[in-house]
Amino acid sequence: MNKPLAGLDYEALMNVVRRRRSVRAFEKGRRVGRDVLEKIVECGRWAPSGANAQPWDFIVVDEPGMKEKVFKVFMRQSQRLIDHAKGFPAVKKSYMANTVAIIVVVGDPRWKSCFPQGTSPEFVDEYAANNEKIYLVSLGAAIQNLQLGVTAMGLTSAWLSGGGEATTNRDLSELLGYPPNLEAVGTIPVGYPQKNVSLRYRRPLAQVLHWNRYEPEKFRRQAQIDYYLENLRPFAMYRDVERMQEWEDTDEKLGPWKDAFTTATPNPGGKLDR
Ligand SMILES: Cc1cc2nc3c(=O)[nH]c(=O)nc-3n(C[C@H](O)[C@H](O)[C@H](O)COP(=O)(O)O)c2cc1C
Numbered sequence: 625m626n627k628p629l630a631g632l633d634y635e636a637l638m639n640v641v642r643r644r645r646s647v648r649a650f651e652k653g654r655r656v657g658r659d660v661l662e663k664i665v666e667c668g669r670w671a672p673s674g675a676n677a678q679p680w681d682f683i684v685v686d687e688p689g690m691k692e693k694v695f696k697v698f699m700r701q702s703q704r705l706i707d708h709a710k711g712f713p714a715v716k717k718s719y720m721a722n723t724v725a726i727i728v729v730v731g732d733p734r735w736k737s738c739f740p741q742g743t744s745p746e747f748v749d750e751y752a753a754n755n756e757k758i759y760l761v762s763l764g765a766a767i768q769n770l771q772l773g774v775t776a777m778g779l780t781s782a783w784l785s786g787g788g789e790a791t792t793n794r795d796l797s798e799l800l801g802y803p804p805n806l807e808a809v810g811t812i813p814v815g816y817p818q819k820n821v822s823l824r825y826r827r828p829l830a831q832v833l834h835w836n837r838y839e840p841e842k843f844r845r846q847a848q849i850d851y852y853l854e855n856l857r858p859f860a861m862y863r864d865v866e867r868m869q870e871w872e873d874t875d876e877k878l879g880p881w882k883d884a885f886t887t888a889t890p891n892p893g894g895k896l897d898r
Pocket residue numbers: 644645646647648715782783784785786824860861862
């Protein structure tokens with residue numbers, strides 16, 4: 625194996641990457657200093673972005689009165705999700721009361737103008753559609769960096785997308801004072817974990833990795849997605865192990881889809897139809 629460059633450490637990086645977790649239970653009554661929160665935001669600041677537009681701002685809410693108000697916005701948001709999002713295994717966000725801070729990542733969609741723009745009608749649409757992706761993945765990179773920073777500081781967090789819903793964004797913009805055309809694409813409650821950090825389900829490396837071309841045996845057919853949605857989603861989201869084979873009820877839960885979820889080749893026939 626190649627030696628890492630001096631000062632760089634793959635194992636240390638992977639330790640943080642693997643330990644970054646979506647934790648939805650924090651210890652009550654803990655606090656951290658602003659120096660810690662600044663270091664976390666510093667990680668977000670170094671994220672890559674399309675055209676280096678940095679279409680983000682980080683609103684760190686650490687003042688108890690304001691945290692309580694943000695908490696209430698998300699309690700309403702999670703109740704709406706339970707009432708109106710079809711079968712989504714939503715968790716009540718009461719755990720947000722025990723955060724040391726809540727970081728709201730606000731995106732500014734006007735910066736999409738800095739990404740490639742088409743010169744003819746055909747290309748206007750083509751580039752506009754991709755601008756949306758560039759904008760959102762840039763914000764995703766910043767949020768990911770924040771979460772890694774949180775982990776490296778010995779804290780833990782979650783990645784909440786509810787602020788991107790129009791109603792919640794309106795509430796947050798009124799509360800936090802940002803212009804309503806900006807978007808709270810990610811909200812990161814930060815705290816001390818109630819229990820030890822564990823792992824979560826991940827597809828095997830051999831299943832996600834394609835060498836030199838797309839390997840059709842690794843294609844996941846529509847029926848597999850439907851099965852995940854109908855039977856597996858809450859377990860894949862909330863059970864604390866990496867491999868589905870480690871579940872006590874693997875055979876029962878995975879049924880005829882066991883190999884598809886646990887081996888390198890979910891689609892041994894290699895057909896690329898649905
Ligand atoms: C774009 C995006 C949106 C997410 N939105 C939410 C959310 O609104 N609420 C939540 O509890 N978790 C949310 N998550 C966290 C995922 O559920 C979580 O990353 C996934 O189940 C894997 O678990 P892990 O992060 O612990 O590895 C989101 C993650 C991403 C990347």
